Amino acid sequence: MELLLNSEFNNVRVPKGFDKVYKDECIYSFRTPETDEGLYVGLSSFVGLSRQYLTLHHRKTAEQLYVLISRKEKPAPPPPETAEEPPAKKPVRLAIGVDGGFDGGIKKVEYEETYCLVILPEFATIPLPNTLIPQNIQDSVAGILAVPSASKQQAIATWEGDKKSVSRYAETLVQLDNGVKVPPSGWKCDECDLTTHLWMNLTDGSVHCGRHYFDGSGGNNHAMEYYEKTRYPLVVKLGTITPNGGADVFSYAEDEMVEDPLLSQHLAHFGINVASMSKTENTITELEIEMNMRIGEWTIIQEAGKELVPLYGPGYTGLRNLGNSCYMNAVMQVVFSLPVFARRYYDHAESVFMSAPPGAGSVGDFEVQMSKLACGLLSGLYSQKPLSQSDEDKDKPKEQHGIPPQMFKAMIGRGHPEFGTSRQQDAQEFFLYLLESIDKNQRLHPDTINPADCFKYKVEERLQCCKTSKVRYTNHEEKLLQLPVPMDMATNKEDVNTWEEKKKLLEANKQRINQEEVVRARVPFKACLDCFAAETTVQLKTNAQAKKRSYFETFPEYLIVQMNRFTVKEDWTPIKYDVLIDVPEELDVSHLRGKGLQPGEQLLPDDDAVVIDEGMVSQLAGMGFDLEGCKKAVYFTHNQGVEAAMNWVLEHMGDEDFATPLSPKKMSSVPASKPMPSEDSIAMVMSLGFSMEQSIAALQNTDNNIERAADWLYNHPDEVVAMEVHTQQQQRAEPVSDGSGRYSLLGFVSHMGTSATCGHYVCHIKKEGRWIIYNDTKVAISEAPPREMAYLYFYKRDLPLC
Numbered sequence: 046m047e048l049l050l051n052s053e054f055n056n057v058r059v060p061k062g063f064d065k066v067y068k069d070e071c072i073y074s075f076r077t078p079e080t081d082e083g084l085y086v087g088l089s090s091f092v093g094l095s096r097q098y099l100t101l102h103h104r105k106t107a108e109q110l111y112v113l114i115s116r117k118e119k120p121a122p123p124p125p126e127t128a129e130e131p132p133a134k135k136p137v138r139l140a141i142g143v144d145g146g147f148d149g150g151i152k153k154v155e156y157e158e159t160y161c162l163v164i165l166p167e168f169a170t171i172p173l174p175n176t177l178i179p180q181n182i183q184d185s186v187a188g189i190l191a192v193p194s195a196s197k198q199q200a201i202a203t204w205e206g207d208k209k210s211v212s213r214y215a216e217t218l219v220q221l222d223n224g225v226k227v228p229p230s231g232w233k234c235d236e237c238d239l240t241t242h243l244w245m246n247l248t249d250g251s252v253h254c255g256r257h258y259f260d261g262s263g264g265n266n267h268a269m270e271y272y273e274k275t276r277y278p279l280v281v282k283l284g285t286i287t288p289n290g291g292a293d294v295f296s297y298a299e300d301e302m303v304e305d306p307l308l309s310q311h312l313a314h315f316g317i318n319v320a321s322m323s324k325t326e327n328t329i330t331e332l333e334i335e336m337n338m339r340i341g342e343w344t345i346i347q348e349a350g351k352e353l354v355p356l357y358g359p360g361y362t363g364l365r366n367l368g369n370s371c372y373m374n375a376v377m378q379v380v381f382s383l384p385v386f387a388r389r390y391y392d393h394a395e396s397v398f399m400s401a402p403p404g405a406g407s408v409g410d411f412e413v414q415m416s417k418l419a420c421g422l423l424s425g426l427y428s429q430k431p432l433s434q435s436d437e438d439k440d441k442p443k444e445q446h447g448i449p450p451q452m453f454k455a456m457i458g459r460g461h462p463e464f465g466t467s468r469q470q471d472a473q474e475f476f477l478y479l480l481e482s483i484d485k486n487q488r489l490h491p492d493t494i495n496p497a498d499c500f501k502y503k504v505e506e507r508l509q510c511c512k513t514s515k516v517r518y519t520n521h522e523e524k525l526l527q528l529p530v531p532m533d534m535a536t537n538k539e540d541v542n543t544w545e546e547k548k549k550l551l552e553a554n555k556q557r558i559n560q561e562e563v564v565r566a567r568v569p570f571k572a573c574l575d576c577f578a579a580e581t582t583v584q585l586k587t588n589a590q591a592k593k594r595s596y597f598e599t600f601p602e603y604l605i606v607q608m609n610r611f612t613v614k615e616d617w618t619p620i621k622y623d624v625l626i627d628v629p630e631e632l633d634v635s636h637l638r639g640k641g642l643q644p645g646e647q648l649l650p651d652d653d654a655v656v657i658d659e660g661m662v663s664q665l666a667g668m669g670f671d672l673e674g675c676k677k678a679v680y681f682t683h684n685q686g687v688e689a690a691m692n693w694v695l696e697h698m699g700d701e702d703f704a705t706p707l708s709p710k711k712m713s714s715v716p717a718s719k720p721m722p723s724e725d726s727i728a729m730v731m732s733l734g735f736s737m738e739q740s741i742a743a744l745q746n747t748d749n750n751i752e753r754a755a756d757w758l759y760n761h762p763d764e765v766v767a768m769e770v771h772t773q774q775q776q777r778a779e780p781v782s783d784g785s786g787r788y789s790l791l792g793f794v795s796h797m798g799t800s801a802t803c804g805h806y807v808c809h810i811k812k813e814g815r816w817i818i819y820n821d822t823k824v825a826i827s828e829a830p831p832r833e834m835a836y837l838y839f840y841k842r843d844l845p846l847c
Contacts, residue, residue: 056089056108057088057089057110057181057182057185058088058089058091058185059181059184059185059188060091060185060188060189060192064091064192065091065195065198065405065408066086066091066189066192066193066194066195067086067091067092067093067194067195067196067405067408068084068086068091068093068114068189068190068194068195069084069093069194069195069196069197069451070084070093070196070449070451070452071084071093071094071095071097071098072092072093072094072098072405072407072408072413072417072452073094073095073097073098073101073398073401073407073413073417074095074097074098074417074420074421075417075421075426075427075448075449076095076096076097077116078114078115078116078158079116079117079118079156080095082095082096083096083113083114083115083116084113084114084115085099085111085112085113085114085163086111086112086114086189087102087106087108087110087111087404088108088110088111088112088182088185088186088189089106089108089110090102090106090108090403090404090405091189091405092404092405092407092408094111098398099111099165100165100166101398101399102403102404103165103166105403105404106403106404108165108404109164109165109166110162110163110164110165110182110185111162111163111165112160112161112162112163112173112186112189112190113160113161113162113163113170114158114160114190115158115159115160115161116156116157116158117156117157117159118155118156118157119155119156119157159172160172160173160174160186160190161173162175162178162182162186173186195408196449196451196452209301209302209303209304210301210303210304211303211304211305211306212278212279212294212296212299212303212304212305213299214278214279214296214298214299215279215303215304215305215306215307216306216307218247218248218278218279218307218311219248220247220248220249220311220314220315221248221249221250223249223250225249225250225251225315226250226315226316227245227250227252227315227316227317228316229317229318229321229322230325232245232252232283233252234252234253234254234264234265234267235251235252235253235267236253236254236265236267236270236271237254237265237267239254239264239265241264241284241326242254242255242263242264242282242326243255243264243282243283243284244268244280244281244282244283244295245280245281245283245315246268246271246272246275246277246279246280247277247279247280247281247294247305247311247312248275248277248278248279249275249277250314250315251271252283253267253268253270253271254266254267254268255268255269255282256268256269257552257555265555268280269297272297276298278296278297278298278299279294279295279296279297279303279305279311280294280295280297281293281294281295281305281308281311281312282294282295282326283326284324284325284326285324285326286312286317286319286322286324287319287322287323287324288319288320288321288322288323289319290308290309290319292308294308348818348827348828348829348831353818353823353825353826353827353828354825354826355445355823355824355825356428356817356824356825356826357425357428357429357430357445357824358425358428358429358430359423359424359425360382360422360423360425360812361425361428361817361824362421362422362423362424362425362427362428362445362447362448362824363428363445363446363447363448363819363821363822363823363824364377364378364422364447364448364449364450364819364821364822365446365447365448365449365450365821365822366821366822367449367450367451367454367467368467369467369468369469369470370450370454371469371805371806371807371821372469372470372471372472372475372806373450373454373457373464373470373475374450374806374808374819374821375472375794375795375806375807375808375819376472376475376476376479376794376808376837377418377422377450377453378422378808378810378819379792379794379808379810379839380476380479380496381418381419381422381423382791382792382810382812383496383499383603385494385496385499385602386419386496387419387423388494388496389493389494389496390412390415390416390418390419390496391416391419391420391423391424393416394416394417394419394420397412397413397416398413398416401413408452408455408456409455409456409459410456411456411457411482411486412486412490414452414453414456414457415453417452417453418450418453421448421450422448427445427446427447427448428445428447428824445822445824446822447821447822457478457479457482461478464478469803469804471611472794472796472806472836472837473525473607473836473837476525476605476837477524477525477688480497480500480524483495483496483497484497497524498781498782499601499602499603499782500524500525500601500602500603500604500605501522501523501524501601501781501782502522502523502524502597502598502599502600502601502604502781502782502783503520503521503522503523503597503598503599503781504520504521504522504523504595504596504597504598504686505518505519505520505595505596505597505598505639505641506518506519506520506521506593506594506595506596506684507593507594507595507596507639508583508591508592508593508649509591509592509593510585510589510590510591510649511589511590511591511592512589512590513589513647513649514647515646515647515648515649515650516642516646516647516648516649517648517649518639518641518642519684520598521684521685521686521689522781523686523688524605524688525605525606525607525837526577526604526605526606526607527607527609527664527687528573528574528576528577528606528607528608528609529573529576529609529664530568530573530608530609530610530622530624530626531568531572531573531576532566532568532622532624534568534569534572535566535567535568535624536567536568536569537564537566537567538566540564541564541565541566543564544562544563544564563623565623565624565625566622566623566624566625567624567625567626567627568624568625568626569626569627570626570627570628570629573608573626574634574637577595577637578594578595578596578637579594579660580592580593580594581593581594581658581659581660582659583657583658583659583684584657585649593658593660593684596637596638596639596640597634597637597638597639597786598638598639598641599781599782599783600634600638600782600783600784600785600786600842601781601782601842602782602784602841602842603839603840603841603842604632604634604788604840604842605837605838605839605840606628606837606838606840607836607837607838608626608628608835608836608837608838609664610622610624610796610836611800612667620799620800621796621798621799621800625833625834626833626834627833628790628793628832628833628835628838629790630789630790630832631787631788631789631790632787632788632789632790632840633786633787633788634786634788635785635786635787636786637786638786657676657679657680657684658679658684661675661679661684661686661687661690662675662676662679664687665678665679665687665690665691665694668691670694670698671698671703671704673703673704673705673706674694674697674698674703674704675690675694677693677697677703678690678691678693678694678697681693722740722741722744722745722749723749726744726749726751726754727740727741727744729751730743730744730751730754730755730758735758739758740754743755743757743758784842785842785843785844787842787843788840788841788842788843789840789841789843790811790832790838790839790840791810791811791839791840791841792808792809792810792811792838792839793808793809793830793832793835793836793837793838793839794806794807794808794835794836794837794839795807795808795809795831795834795835795836796836806836807819807820807821809827809830809831809832809835815827816830818830
């Protein structure tokens with residue numbers, strides 16, 4: 046205390062509204078206030094630190110005062126002897142670990158918190174509260190303890206999928222004065238005898254049954270048929286109305302669930318008093334959850350119903366689901382099982398932490414958060430086997446708590462329109478975005494290995510003119526192999542057709558479908574792989590036809606294969622192929638290696654450039670983009686692959702002429718996405734000490750405004766540094782890896798659900814000769830790896846035989 050009273054601590058701050066307080070976990074590790082040592086939070090930086098990294102932070106920042114937060118679990122009170130255990134709450138939101146969602150297997154506990162003031166470098170401690178402490182220090186501690194943590198602020202807006210837009214018909218809805226009064230219960234469809242799944246039209250008070258679902262549940266489509274006759278837009282689901290005015294409202298005109306801010310008023314028109322109503326039926330979201338959980342693939346992929354043996358230790362640490370982060374969890378588990386990622390981010394983690402930006406700067410630093418996650422997954426510190434269990438629980442598998450990748454998710458998603466939200470995402474898109482982020486970060490660290498390189502390979506494209514037989518060879522880089530699923534090549538078509546007929550009969554008779562009887566199409570993997578090298582027809586600028594084939598020019602160290610299970614129907618509704626594919630554990634693609642220009646072949650002249658690749662156009666159009674825009678994307682990216690064309694589409698889909706027909710004569714070259722600044726403007730920015738590349742980038746990002754360009758450069762130091770080393774890095778860039786075309790399967794990511802925007806992801810990884818399932822926090826030995834149903838496959842190149 047004497048040390049504290051006789052010292053000056055002018056840098057102590059009280060958190061303001063814009064300050065973030067990281068008091069849930071250490072910025073370098075996953076230590077929390079619940080761990081034995083507690084968590085130290087700086088009274089100036091507001092960052093949390095474990096005891097292991099406290100001295101490091103002190104040396105970097107000279108920060109001396111910290112509040113030590115210790116949180117101990119309170120013993121659970123014994124349940125009353127006569128009380129029955131209440132039934133588990135059913136999830137009502139398509140999220141995990143959030144209010145109303147799936148609980149993720151984490152039990153609810155209560156904690157007792159204690160606080161101490163810690164002074165460095167002496168490590169003197171003063172228990173809190175203490176009125177003898179200077180008031181500014183008391184205020185700082187009180188502020189830190191009172192404000193929501195940074196992670197909680199991040200989670201406040203979780204699960205944006207629950208947000209509905211206000212119907213454009215709500216404010217001006219016309220309600221008929223037809224004398225209809227709807228009772229508070231005892232409803233029945235006006236067209237049939239159904240008394241459940243009923244919707245009341247808010248225009249005339251009529252009551253009809255809802256849609257008929259694929260599994261035999263639901264209604265008889267009478268509400269939708271009534272809308273088609275009357276065009277009355279809004280309906281409310283009877284049985285979902287609650288006293289606070291909540292209910293399911295659907296707009297047939299807008300074809301989506303909507304909000305009706307005047308719902309209580311609209312219901313009162315037909316004699317319904319919301320204050321007296323109670324919820325008696327499942328909401329649409331609840332029905333959707335139940336339907337997803339009934340789908341057979343959920344049981345198969347999660348290996349539900351099996352007593353799986355849990356695993357603990359290095360490499361067997363689970364990741365907590367942050368509400369919708371299963372896509373990220375599955376991908377990160379697989380990539381960190383690769384030795385190259387361990388070498389890059391785990392083996393040198395301590396040196397990364399030592400050189401990291403001080404304080405809160407480490408929270409958003411790519412190197413720090415990748416290394417932190419690597420340590421969390423690979424060290425084994427957070428997946429230790431429990432020492433003992435109660436007699437009651439000793440025969441039950443103990444599921445680990447796992448680590449919450451909150452800081453990593455906030456860092457990797459920062460500024461991204463999708464991964465920065467709390468919506469479900471596509472695992473393949475996240476994987477590519479991760480590699481893109483790694484490549485970008487490597488520009489700041491050109492002397493370190495780039496782990497993303499292990500996935501890169503070159504594709505050789507051979508073009509032969511049908512008229513002259515002349516050829517052209519080009520190549521481009523890819524990071525994964527996308528394979529379509531040719532459903533017409535199914536080997537059990539008769540069985541599938543028989544099942545489809547039976548399914549239609551069940552649906553017509555309103556009978557429930559038994560998921561165990563479902564017959565899935567079986568498509569050979571070879572049929573999918575053959576599509577990669579299949580011959581396609583393209584058109585040259587001379588209007589002559591040409592044949593095009595794709596081959597591997599190089600084979601990557603790790604080959605990632607994506608099965609394109611997702612597509613869209615004719616009405617652009619996204620669907621997923623429920624299909625089994627016999628993907629092999631041992632894969633040989635050596636026969637797909639390109640041979641380059643052969644003796645006797647004559648090259649096409651440069652004027653005969655390719656206009657469009659119809660195969661690529663078809664893939665893009667299948668994702669729901671305008672056909673003419675897809676043609677332009679393939680044309681302007683010179684057939685460099687679907688990924689390049691997709692990026693062009695995303696950048697230009699807002700252009701006025703995006704959907705206008707392609708006119709090759711007017712577009713003989715790839716247009717610049719942004720106009721080139723004038724030489725005078727570039728020279729003026731360069732006179733400030735910046736390079737030509739930096740000056741051009743700044744002007745292009747500021748509409749060629751010289752003053753704003755200078756500000757942009759000063760406010761984007763990371764990008765400036767990245768551009769400084771980019772040219773140097775390109776000059777010494779090594780060619781992509783190459784080797785044998787023989788591979789062994791080491792892991793796969795599976796998706797459960799009806800589309801990429803909903804459902805759940807898990808992964809299976811082969812370690813020590815056995816398959817392991819990683820289902821968020823559940824890490825266990827797999828009994829039946831669902832290899833035929835996966836979405837992304839990770840293959841490792843075999844070493845050559847000596």
